[in-house]
Amino acid sequence: MGRDLVERLPERPDFAGLLDALAYDADGLVTVVAQDAANGEVLMVAHANREALELSAATGQMHYYSRSRKKLWRKGEESGHTQRLLSLHFDCDGDAVVAQVEQVAGACHLGYRSCFAYRWDPAGGYVQAGRKVFDPQTKYGRA
Amino acid sequence: MGRDLVERLPERPDFAGLLDALAYDADGLVTVVAQDAANGEVLMVAHANREALELSAATGQMHYYSRSRKKLWRKGEESGHTQRLLSLHFDCDGDAVVAQVEQVAGACHLGYRSCFAYRWDPAGGYVQAGRKVFDPQTKYGRA
Numbered sequence: 001m002g003r004d005l006v007e008r009l010p011e012r013p014d015f016a017g018l019l020d021a022l023a024y025d026a027d028g029l030v031t032v033v034a035q036d037a038a039n040g041e042v043l044m045v046a047h048a049n050r051e052a053l054e055l056s057a058a059t060g061q062m063h064y065y066s067r068s069r070k071k072l073w074r075k076g077e078e079s080g081h082t083q084r085l086l087s088l089h090f091d092c093d094g095d096a097v098v099a100q101v102e103q104v105a106g107a108c109h110l111g112y113r114s115c116f117a118y119r120w121d122p123a124g125g126y127v128q129a130g131r132k133v134f135d136p137q138t139k140y141g142r143a
Numbered sequence: 144m145g146r147d148l149v150e151r152l153p154e155r156p157d158f159a160g161l162l163d164a165l166a167y168d169a170d171g172l173v174t175v176v177a178q179d180a181a182n183g184e185v186l187m188v189a190h191a192n193r194e195a196l197e198l199s200a201a202t203g204q205m206h207y208y209s210r211s212r213k214k215l216w217r218k219g220e221e222s223g224h225t226q227r228l229l230s231l232h233f234d235c236d237g238d239a240v241v242a243q244v245e246q247v248a249g250a251c252h253l254g255y256r257s258c259f260a261y262r263w264d265p266a267g268g269y270v271q272a273g274r275k276v277f278d279p280q281t282k283y284g285r286a
Contacts, residue, residue: 004253005261006271013269018261031188033176040183042232045174045239057265087264089185089272092251096188098259108235110147116241118148118161121230122200126156128149129232 005094015057019050023094029065030095034075034107036114037086037100043107044115048097056085062101079139081105106133148237158200162193166238172208173238177218177250179257180229180243186250187258191240199228205244222282224248249276 002008008021022030029047036043048056052063052072062075062083076082083101090097108115108130117130145151151164165173172190179186191199195206195215205218205226219225226244233240251258251273260273 006253009261015263015268018263018269031174033185033188035183035185040178042176042178042185042241045176045234057263060265085265087262089259090261090263091188091258092253092255092260093258096259098185110149110235112235115234115236116232116239117235118152118233119230120158120161120200120233122203122228125158126161 004092005090006092008094015054018090019053021094022050022090024050025095027067029067030097032062032064033096033098034062034083034101034103035098036103038102041114042116043083043101043103043113053088053097056099057088060085062099075107076104079105079109081107081134081139083107109136109139111136111139147235148233149235151237158197161233162196164237165193165233166236167193168238170210172210173240175205175207176239176241177205177226177244177246178241179246181245184257185259186226186244186246186256196231196240199242200231203228205242218250219247222248222252224250224277224282226250252279252282254279254282 010017028049032046032048034043046064049065052065055063081104086100106113111132111134112130113133119129120126153160171192175191177186189207192208195208198206224247229243249256254275254277255273256276262272263269
């Protein structure tokens with residue numbers, strides 16, 4: 001099996017052929033980057049197993065696999081903040097995926113549009129830079 | 144130690160304080176998403192340990208930790224396709240970082256601007272969608 005995804009892909013892969021060629025880790029997971037299709041903002045980084053990718057493609061709603069809870073979940077199943085899948089983009093070694101999505105409200109359980117709400121740069125240092133889009137206490141009953 | 148990064152951050156964190164608060168995995172790593180600061184394109188997903196983040200911040204050039212080679216590396220040290228760091232964005236649980244970068248030539252060792260060159264969507268299926276920006280044979284001596 002080649003190191004690069006293209007070496008493992010059939011000539012005209014269908015979705016199952018693509019999933020066959022991925023480089024899952026020891027737990028059967030790949031890394032997923034959810035990106036806002038409207039403006040390119042990275043919303044969250046999570047993981048998916050083959051079943052989560054299959055369900056995402058079949059339903060058009062992003063599914064992930066939680067490493068801490070050891071279970072499959074549909075994004076927004078609790079909060080209603082679902083992600084509609086527009087396209088998947090696989091990387092050269094086949095262990096990571098960018099999902100272009102339409103995000104309802106916000107991706108972060110703390111109420112931010114993106115989970116990447118904590119910014120640092122060489123000139124300005126640290127700043128809390130997240131855009132709050134909902135009140136997490138009304139959605140999840142926690143601060 | 145709280146589950147959320149903000150619960151572990153000091154009130155006005157410097158860079159060391161930020162790095163102290165991250166949720167490194169068992170190998171001391173966090174996931175890094177390198178994003179083209181000019182157009183938001185996700186260029187690659189890799190990993191960094193604390194030292195790689197420190198070196199990235201200190202030199203302004205992205206450094207990573209290779210899980211397969213078990214060593215620190217500077218992006219572009221072989222190819223010249225370096226990444227200048229503009230800002231880092233940490234996520235809510237502190238185990239992933241988005242790095243906004245200026246990418247020289249292309250991020251992918253296969254000659255593409257982005258490693259995420261293999262696209263699938265529900266309507267169109269699979270298409271090789273990468274933008275070739277250099278000839279990998281002249282850069283790395285491989286096809």
